Amino acid sequence: MLAKGVCKVIAFFLILVTILVLLVLYFKKTKSNFPDNFTMQHSPLKIGHRGASGYCPENTMASYYKAIELGADFLEVDIHLSKDGILVVHHDSTxxxxxxxxxxxxxxTVAELKELDAGSWFHARFKDERVPLLSEILENFRSEVGILIEIKHPSLYPGIEKKLAEELSKREDYTSDKKRILVHSFDMESMKRFHQLMPDIPVGVLIKRRISDQKLKEIAEFASFLNPKQTILSTKLQMRIQEQGMKVFTWTVNNKKQIHMLKKMKLDGIISDFPDYFID
Known part of the structure; x- marks a missing residue:
């Protein structure tokens, strides 16, 4: 009887030690390269989709100024390369x-793009809006908010990851807490390439379809966050992503009630055309 009791105590002790080891490994794994003030935040980041594109023409200076006015924590910015190799902020490839x-x-070329009207399609009062450069966005807004950069269609622009790394490297404070930069794309290979160039910048992958556990593990090898479309997001998927040590964003949420529901899920970031829809 005594021997059985000792065995039970030892078995219990071994189980306890195993649990503690697993917890240590888990928390070590989930430690990301996000700035401390982001890692510790409890409310989801308010991310202005192409600025405040519910109120202004998307990806324009007017839209980004409006997003800041409405309390956005991050500006979401789409980038392409011009004919002369300059990073340009625009959503479509056309x-x-x-x-x-x-x-x-x-x-x-950039000079030709700057001649175009990028605002009248939305409303006549925006007729003076032009296609901005990434350098202009960084120069004007990086001291006020974070910048979430999406590389659009990287297969169309060989070397765009290197161009982005060079642009960010011009600014010595790109990794500081108050001037945060995040980069993501639908293209996983593009994010691998950028991560190799700038491992201190958190990268993420956008998804809009179901994803296997094996693919999640593969992404977690280099990515700090995953950004599933809101239509596929669930508590189960959120937990699967977090189990791999990544943060969870979602896009594009333009309903106040849904934003409130997602806040209760304690997501790390919500992308919306309406930054003022976040209910405290």
């Missing part, structure tokens, strides 16, 4: 939808 230009953005 110009037709949101400017008076025609055809592929990559066929235009």
């Amino acid at each position: 110009l037709d939808r949101t400017t008076n230009g025609k055809g592929n953005l990559r066929d235009y």
Whole structure:
């Protein structure tokens, strides 16, 4: 009887030690390269989708100023490369939808892009808005808010990751707490390349379809966050992502009640066209 009792105590002790070891490994794994003030925040980051694109023409200076006015923590910025190799802020790979230009953005030089009207399609009062450069966004806003940069269609722009790394490297304070930079893309290989170039900048992957545990593990090898579309987000998926040590964002949420519900899930970031829809 005594021997059985001793065995039970030892077994219990071994189980306890195993649990403690697993907890230590888990917390070690979930330690990311996000700035401390972001890691410790409890409310989701308010991320202005292409600025405040519910109120202003997307990816314009007016839209970004409005997002800051409405309390955004981060500005979401889409980038492409111009014909002369400059990082340009625009969503589509073509110009037709949101400017008076025609055809592929990559066929235009920056000087030509700057001649285009990027605001009248939204409302006549924005007729003076132009296609901004990433350098202009960083120069004007990086001291006030974080910048979430999405590399659009990287396969169209070989070397765009290196161009982005060079642009960010011009600014010595790009990793400081108050001037945060995050980078993400739908293209996992692009994020691997950028992570190798700038391992101190947190990178993430956007997804809009179901994802396997194996793929999550693969992404977690280099990414600090995953950004699933709101239509596929669930508590189960959130837990699966967090189990791999990544933070969880979602896009694009334009309903006040849904934002409130997602805040209760304690997500790390919510992307919205309406930064003022976040209810405290």
